Every structure is written in C-alpha cells, then in structure tokens.
Amino acid sequence: MAYANTEYQTHFLNLAYTPGKAISMKIAAEVAQSVRKGDSFGSYPADTLFKDFRVSYSQDLSELNRPTAFFYSNNTQTQPVAPRELQAVAGCGSSPVVSYEGTGAYFLDKLEEGVWRLEVMPDAVQVSDPFAKPSLKKEVVAVISRAWDMKLSVPDLSERFSAQALNAGNTRSFTATNGTLSNLTPGVYLLVRKDTKPSDDWTAEKRWKNIKLGEFVAPAEKKCDSYRMVNDTPKIYEAGKELTLKVQLAGWEQPDSLIVYTDQISFWNEHNPYKKMTRKQGAIYEVTVPAAEMKEGVFRYNIVAFNKGKRQTFPGGMEGTPLDWDYIGDQYWETRVVNPSAEISLVAPSVSSQWNGVEQYTVPQEGGACFLRKYIRDEVAGRESKLQQVQYLCVQLKGKVNGVEAGFITSDGFTYKAKGNTSQEGILRLPLSALQQTATTLLPHAYPVFLDKQFKPTTNIPFEVQQIESLEVSHLTENLVLEKAWIE
Template sequence: MFLKIAALLTAALLALALPQPTAAQTPHTGDVFVDKAGVLRWAKGKQEVALFGVNYTAPFAYSYRALGKLGVDREQAIRQDVYHLARLGVDAFRIHVWDVEISDTLGNLKENDHLWLLDYLVDQLERRGIKIILTPIAYWNNGYPERDTGTGFSSIYGKGEAYTNPRAVAAQERYLTQFLNHRNPYTKQLIRQDPGILAFEVCNEPHYHLPEGPVTAFADRMTGAIRATGCRKPVFYNIAESPQVHNAILNAKVDGLTFQWYPEGLVGGHTLRGNFLPYVDRYPIPYANDPRFKSKTKMAYEFESADVVQPVMYPFMARSFRTAGLQWATMFAYDPLALAYANTEYQTHYLNLAYTPAKAISLLIAGEAFRRVKREQAFPGYPADSTFGAFRVSYREQLSEMNAPEAFYYTGSTATRPVAPAQLRHVAGTSSSAVVRYGGTGAYFLDRLAPGVWRLEVLPDAVPIRDPFAKTSLTQPVTQILWNDQPLQLALPGLGDNYTLRGINEGNTAQATATGGRATVRPGVYVVATTGQNTAAYGAQTPFGTGQLGEYAAPAPTDLGPQVRHTPPAQAEAGQPLRLEATLTGVGPQDSVLLVAQHYYGRTQTLPAALRAGAHVPR
C-alpha cells in the first residue's frame, strides 16, 4: 500500500494547517434604571444598556486554591486576566460570590483574603471600564472538584430550605446587609454605592417547589433587605432554574430576570464534534408574552458552548440573546491564565486568550454582535442567518468574522477583504487574512495609533495536545505554549512594504525592518511604523485605552519535550494513496520526522514526512 505522509513544520512545531481589537469600552458611566417597558437604561443619556462579557472566579473556591498550589501571586494573576479581558472587548463581569467563604453560619460578613481579592478584582475591572453585576449568595460550597471546606451559612442550609427555614432567611438578610455596606478598600466605595457595580442578582440558581407563595415572599424579603441598606440599583432574580414556580418570580417585586444557556448540556467528558449552530439559532422563552415578564429587564447570567472549542458558537448565541430581548450576557467561566494550561477549573468549559485563541477571538466578535444587534431584532432561520450585518459565521470554514469599516476581526484564515481598508483602526485574529499573513497559532492584535503607526501585540503559539474536556489534572497540560520566531506580512493602509518594528514590552528589545512587507516576530508588543516615521513618542508607559502601550501578559513556554498528536482517518480505500497528518512539537528544522508503517504480515516501511507547502521553517 502506498502511503503519502504530510506534516507542517512551523517554528518548532508540526501543525495540520497554516495557523488558523480590541473593541472600545463602553463610554457610559454611572447608574442604570429600568423603565416602565422593562428596558435597562443608563441614567445619564437614557440610552439602552447592552453589555457582554464573562464570569471569572479567581478570588474563590477551586481557582483560589489552585493558584495557591502553583505558587502564583493571585493579585498578579487577576491583573493579567483583566488585561486580557479588556483586550477581548469585555465590558461586563458577573460572579456568584462564594458566600460560604466570606460569611459565618449566622450570616456575618468575614473580612478575609477572599473578600479582599474580590475587592481587588472589582477595582481592576473598573479601571478597565468593565461593568459589574454581583450575585451575593451562591448557595454552593467551595469544593468542586475537591472536597468542601466552606463554613458559612450555605454550608448548613441547602437550597431546598434556604427560603423556608427562618434561621436561614435571617442569616441571608444579615449577610446581604453587611455585604452591601462593605467598603472596598481599593475603590473607597460601599458596594451598594459603587458606580461600577450596576445591579445585584439576589442569589444563584435557587431550587424551589410548589406552593408559589413562599417563593414570592422570600424573593420580596431579600429584595427588601437590599433596599433597606439604601441601595437603589436594579435587583435581578433567577427565573430559569425552577420553571415550575415561574409565576412566583414574575409576581415578585424585582426589576429584572436572569437566564442561563447550556444548549448541548454539560460535562460530556470529551470534545463534542458536529455542527451545533442550529442549537443556538434561537433563545426561546415560554412566557415572553406575559405582561409581567415584559415589564422586567433580562440578563443571561451564564452561558457557554460546553465541551466545544469551535470558534463559531458565541456570535450566534449573542445574537439570539438580543433577539430574545436580553441586555446583559456573561459567559461562564473564563479560565485564569495560570490554570488554563490544564483546564482544571471547570472541565466542561474552556476559554482563555492565550490557550484557546480562536475561541477567544470569537468572544470578541460576539461582544461586538451583542452591542450592534438591536434588542428584539429578528433574523431568518439557520443557515440563511449565517451572515448578518458586519458578521459572518461558517461552520464549514470554522470561522467567525466581523468586517466593519473601523475593525476587522476573524478567528482563522479568511479570504474576506476588509470592507473599507483606509478606515481600519483595529485588526484582531489568528492565522491569515488580506491584511495580515502570520505563521503562528496564537492570537494577534493591531491597533492604529496614528497615520502610519500601529501597535502590534502577538501571543505565543498555542498547540492542543490533549482533549481539554476529558478528565483533567494540574499535572497534565492540555495545551502547549511555544515561543517561536514567526513570519509576519502586513498590508495595512499607509504602512508600506518597508515598515519598522520596535519591541516595547518588558524585556523585548527587538528592532527590525520589513522587506517587501515581510518580517519575523516573537511574542510581545511592537510599535510598527512606516519608513521614516519618528516613533520616539511611543513607549511602554504611553497611555493606550484603559492601560499602557507596553502592557503584555503571556504564559511561559511549556517544556514537555517532543509531543505528537494524530487523529487517525475513519476509513481508507484499498489501493489508493492515504494522506496522514499529525501535529508535532518539540522538534526543530534540523530534525527528521519519520512514519514507521508496519503491516501485521508484511514488511516494515519507514517513510519520511513531507513539509506542508507554505509552512515556515525557522532559521
């Protein structure tokens, strides 16, 4: 049998193909209110709110413990992650606070490291212009996926009795009062007064049963406890978790309703394959026409394409939320940079800019879709709706993209040309396009600073080496990080073919001049300028957005030695050539890659692997 072996060598890695900005933060500040039609609006200007982002849990539970086990400075970890969230255009953050870690059994607030880290996280988010909704009561203990150690009131009162046991109700009232009156030592604000915290969701995923009366009474009592502190921010309540008592929540004196969406389920134990876009073509709500429902604002407190790494789900989900009338949506949960190599926080979720670059860019695109699609805007059914406005989603190409005059974002190689090249101000993506040809597998961002001057940020190569949704462990990486020299070709308006590059992040002293538009870069931040342009004014501390020009965060290289990942073909035709492809890391251009083919009764053949056309071999 004749075997044709193919492989792609890309700067110390063999990949299967050529490697497959950020959005401005919301200009709105201050309080929000819910109008009589159930629309959440900014108090100043009265414009509708539309915010999109993530949950992130570093101050609590498993993330907190795992960061400690790895010896990671938790505050530094938070700074790095919040920087990446800002790069992805995130403008919304939500978390269910692990009350079990910051309260005692009577509901008294405990001043401890968890609370201080939450305060620090809130401050870092607000510095980036990211708005916050907090859910003060989680009801969870803190163990998953390990044993529980929390000792607060949620450790002794389960969800089933939390709303009926008088001692549990009193503990929650006491806790809410003290939590909202807590003063953040970083922002100097009381939580209930902080302008960066827009609203509160009383509790996370409560479990209720009939009759409905006690449910409404409890929701009203908790809302009353919040109001008694002097807080006038909107109060949300979960209506998705116990649908049998939805009337009780619709009758409650709350301003908004909260929903979740896990369309393929959770914890499949392996990567799901196939086209799941039909699953997220609509977000149906059974009581959408109820007048009580219409008078309340709506948010998706959690959503995710669980066990799926395809970079196509988030834009569809964002658009479906907007069609359903939602004004806030936060993915659960963004993986801390220090833990994402192993995906141990929540096995069924996996999202991190450095480790899942294409999926992360799809979140950037989804955020833009969420903000640009009008509330309750209708679309045709799939697949006719695969292109909408500036957006295109293709399962076949495994591609999401946004092509607007000022911004061009894409999750992988695309043949699409920018709609208005001369107006481009932001480019972000992985792999190659009409304006960027890049040989690595990490994400990159280009932001125009002035005519002929751009900021370039390049993340390291990310190479999947194990199924991230199988059983995970801190000792078992699922994605490998490689810092490689990679080929770069830019065709940006006003830049020319002989542009200069100057590294400006810490430790990056690189300087180069492109030839014919081509250069070589390593991970880092660069000032890129047309020939003869003076860039002395652009340094690491130069203000840039909500931060500084030289900011950069990336994981260290993963030292694993040679690694091979190969998915065998499902079938082969006898007598016909068979193409085998594999991803190899830990090898260099001087190394040979051989396939040893052995038939049970026949002779062993040793066949050399061929370098895939267009691959980059580093010098």
C-alpha cells in the same frame, strides 16, 4: 490551571490557550453592542450573515468586517470592506491582511497615521481532550513561544516599515521587507511606516486606552526537549488510494526530520523502508503513502522525531526508535483500510456502548423518549467514493421494535429521519431517499430548563449524504440498544 482545564468541564476559554474562541468572544462583545433587542436577521441558515458579522461552523470561523475593524477567529479569505480605513485587526491564522503560520492570537491597532501597535501571542496546540477527566498532571493545550514570519498587507503601513519591541525583556529592532516581519516572536511591537515621523512619543510606558503600550501577558514558558504530536490522518480509508498522513507537532523548535516507519520494519532486517515527512505550514507535516501500499487490512505506523541527536517515537512519545535493539514500545497509529465497495460501518458490534461511542439520552416527553446518537464523521471521512453510491441506512437493535426513527444530523445542524419497524432480528433498513427533514433535538438538554428543547427549521434544505455528521436513532417509549449500524 488553563493548561489542564481543571475548572468547570463545560467551559474552556482563555486568550493564550484557546485563541480562536477568545477572538470569537471579542466578536460576540461587538455583536452585543451593535445588535438591538428584537432585531431579526431571518431564519437559520440565513442569519449566519448579519450586519458586519459572519459565522461558519464548517470553517470554525466567526468574523467582524466593518470599515474600521476586521476580526476573525480562524483562517479566512474574506476581504476587508475598506482596507485603507482600518483601525484595528484581531485574528488567528491568516487573512488577506495578515499571513501568519503561528497558531496564537494577534492584535494590530492603529495609533496614528503610519504608526501601529502589534501584539502577538504564543502558539497554542491542543494535545488532548480538554473535556475529558481533568488532572493537573495532564496537559491539554501546549503554549509555545515560536518564531514565525508575519506578512502584513496594511495600506497605511505600506510594505516597508520598522518594528521596535516594547514588551519587557524583548529588545529586538528590525525592518520589514516587502511587508514581512521575519522570525517574529511573541510580544508587543511598535510599527512605523518608512519616512514617517510619529507625532507622539510612543514608548512602552505610555498609557493607551486602558493599558500601557508595552504591556504583554502570556503564560510562563515551560521549555522541554520533548515534542507532542497530534495526528489528523483518517482512521478509515479505502484500499488502492493514496493516503496523506498529516500531523501537527508541538515543540520549541522544528525537528531535523520526521520519519515514518510501518510495523513491518525490524532491527534484524537488512533494509527498512521509511518515508520522510515535509513541513507544509507552521507545525503541520505531511507525507503521502502510495496507492499500491494501501491494501485491505490495517495500516500501522510510527512517526519518529529526530532533533540534535535525540529521537522520540509516536504515538506515546517514547525515547528512541523502533529500530533500536532495546526499543520496547508497542504502540502504533492505525488506519483501517477497507475495500472501496464495502459497506460503511457507523457503529461496530461491541460488548458495551461505552466502547462503540454511542451516547444515550432520555427526553422527558410523553412516556419518556429514548435517543441514541453517535458522531460518525470519522467513519465516513475516508470513504468519499462509497459515500456517493450508498442508498440505505441500516441499524440493528436488540430485539424487535416498532416505530423506530433513524437518520442523520448534518454538519449544518439539520436532522433527517424516517420511521420504520425492525425485523425479528432487530434490523431496520431505510432508503436514504425516505429521510425527511425534521426538528433537531438539542442534546444534552439546554440550561436553563426553560430554553427550547428542539430546533425547528423553517428553511427546507434537501438531504445530502456527504454532509452527514451524526447518526441518531430514537423511540418515544422504548429503551433502545443499538448493536450495529451501517450504510450500504
């Protein structure tokens, strides 16, 4: 059921479906065994680097780096502290030890000098929100067995070694070239350095630690001819600047091509311009839209996957292309293109808070405090030039309210706010220079209930508008209605 995450909706942890989180859990187990009760590593953010460990929110990364072990949950450029002493590597993505385009987890364990066990899990691609309303009919992560090259930079293996598959049903036997295993598929492999004669008989049935050497478990393959596509293109962008369209494609094989069509094409046109996407890494494809085409308004487009005579159009995944005479799809991906000098809209007017993305919380303090919060990174990600010029945060509430606090939570988890009174029209205009670092209220409330309800920083870090991630508006007693918010 992990493919649909139909269990408890605050959790989603599985080696096959959430490989990065699983590696992080493996690292957390090492933390639990090596950190003693009462150990102190300073105050946040200094304590994100402690003993052999490192945690980074911005890089979505946790690391263990000690002489005999190197674990990482995402791409990292960290060098292992003692490459020649390594006994175990576990990771996702690429590192100075493993270069890999797949998205599944992998494990590399030393059995003896020049002999290693390599286990590679299938790719995992998140295709929908795992914390939305669950259904066994809705796939949230696609697990796909794909073949990718893997380059190993392990001194004990050198650059030339053999690889023999050990898991059931996998009979492949091949040799690495310059440390690279070509077209490596998920499974378990015995790696033996050239001119090395193992001192033990490392067969699939041999017991090693608490498993058999060839033991391999992965979700059953659900092959299908269709693709799933995840779009990582900014939803808001500035006119007159090149826009990079970026998508991740989940499928059992690479397509023949990915073609981008705008909403200006038609079956009846003699000429219909298009753009061909290029594979950048793994299943990531990109193409650049010239600055001259990025004009104020809405840039709408489809992406069509072509493969072996079949055509599938996204979003929606409909069969066919927008140029077919009988194509009935009416869905487009959209990027709103704005004037570079225009204000940055954070909350747009809406008939309901359910449509503007604002979450409301009540904190049981004296009288009950009201907090309104919205994740705004998508609103500012494509406005880099304007973000460097803004000076004021403006919020519009329903009615006149005195003593309103408003500000931002940054990607580091720090909160910066200022207090003021709204005008008769309900508008509060705060200079960004007036925002002060304050406690961050933990919302939703932590459980168990005896846990702290606030994070109170002890390190003073200056406010940087480029780091804003969430908007927050609060009041000690009033129930607030946020109608609009922007920075100018």
